Amino acid sequence: MDTSFDLRGVTPSGLAASGLYLPPSVPFRAKLEELVQAQHGTVSRRQLADCGVTDRQIFRCLRSGRWRRVHVGVYATFTGPLTFSARVWAALLRAGRGAVASHQTAAYLDGVCDEPGTIIHVTVPAGRHVRGRIEDVRVHYAHRLGRTRHPARSPPRTRVEETVLDLVDVAARPRDVESWVTRACQRRLSNPERLAEALGLRKKIRWRPLLESMLSDVAEGAESPLELRHLRHVERAHGLPRGHRQRRVAGNRVIWIDVDYDEYALRVELDGRVGHVEEGRFRDRRRDNAATVGGHATLRYGHAELFADPCGVAAEQARVLAARGWAGTLGRCGPDCAAFP
Structure with a gap:
């Protein structure tokens, strides 16, 4: 699994050695350092402005090669390749307020699957629309996001049960449905009872009869x-x-x-x-x-x-x-x- 760009414990004097760079004269530098560390080296233009970074300083960092633009209004503040965690954070920052990782991206983050896929999946509240195309990112919309979002995990993502049901909903074959459900239970990341509870709160979902029958069988002990x-x-x-x-x-x-x-x-x-x-x-x-x-x-x-x-x-x-x-x-x-x- 991907090794995250981890800046925990890095002191201000050690930022340059870690590959991360911040402009020298920032009114809220400590706040910005904490934010960038939490977001695995990525930051949005709005966040930079809130910390006192001007557009001119952003331009200088980009021109010097110390920073690079990942998406419109989203920047990587370090050199070297983007890690998976940095790509997820960049996608969330571009998608904007309330966005969470979902589908296969969330499944990979939580260990439900072993491959992250080439596309970053994010879900945003259905009440707003993300403008423009985001390269290598697919945006989903959900009315129930306030309930299905995990309350604490970082990067923000859907709960495991909701992730599994999201993947079931877009599954092309019954065998794919079986794989997602049994994998989550076999790896002790969820269980049939929690999945059934989450299923009961969904009004519409593909493969519902198959899923209900399968959860009953998995509860009997079938794990694959x-x-x-x-x-x-x-x-x-x-x-x-x-x-x-x-x-x-x-x-x-x-x-x-x-x-x-x-x-x-x-x-x-x-x-x-x-x-x-x-x-x-x-x-x-x-x-x-x-x-x-x-x-x-x-x-x-x-x-x-x-x-x-x-x-x-x-x-x-x-x-x-x-x-x-x-x-x-x-x-x-x-x-x-x-x-x-």
Whole structure:
């Protein structure tokens, strides 16, 4: 993740060494230094004027190359490339009063996603309009911004639950909806209850039926798109017994089981890329070996099986369950169910 332009602890005499420059004769220099530090080296023309910086001083700083214009009326007061945090602050200052980071930008700031994207997303109150095009910035408008804005985080941004719902609202595919919801919950940044509460306060949102159903399933323990796929298209669709999801098993090492059919001594592991490469592979082996020693069988599936052949997965799982005492019957997910060739 991006390393912010951090000026905390920098004394006035050390400002030049940090790459930041302020005009020497400023009536409210201490106030300006504090403001620029908080905004990761960026400042607006209005803020400069409030601190006593004249247009002539701004022009000199720009002409000398010590400053540069990022957007109309917004300046970077340091040399070197703009960090992500500086770009966000510059976009917020250009968007003006009440603007907050939102959508993928806010998601990146809060750790919901690992890529910031090429566009900075900001949301402003619907009661006003941002004039002109802002390069590499997309402006959204919201009536509920006073409620959805996080009260304390810097740069200003939407609350995590609102960020997720904003991203769901613009998602193109159901799988994208699943990814945003499960990622926020899996990373312990939110939970189904808080997301459901935020959803209930929205009058309009795309994918509402899917989202309501998904939040119910995530509340049952499904923490990833793979786990949701298994729950809906393998277990539930084919009438298999209900497994315990994300079960914690303590021993010499604490392990987590994706889906545990403890009554039948069967464990199902769902392998996405994250967590199952390099050292993750060794953890998987230790877990599978420990399960075998304890009398458990382990079935392991990835994206290819669960998305391309959920019926085949259900049929295989049903055979293992039946061999271990399950007296139920495999059901059809539909008239063309591939579990019954």
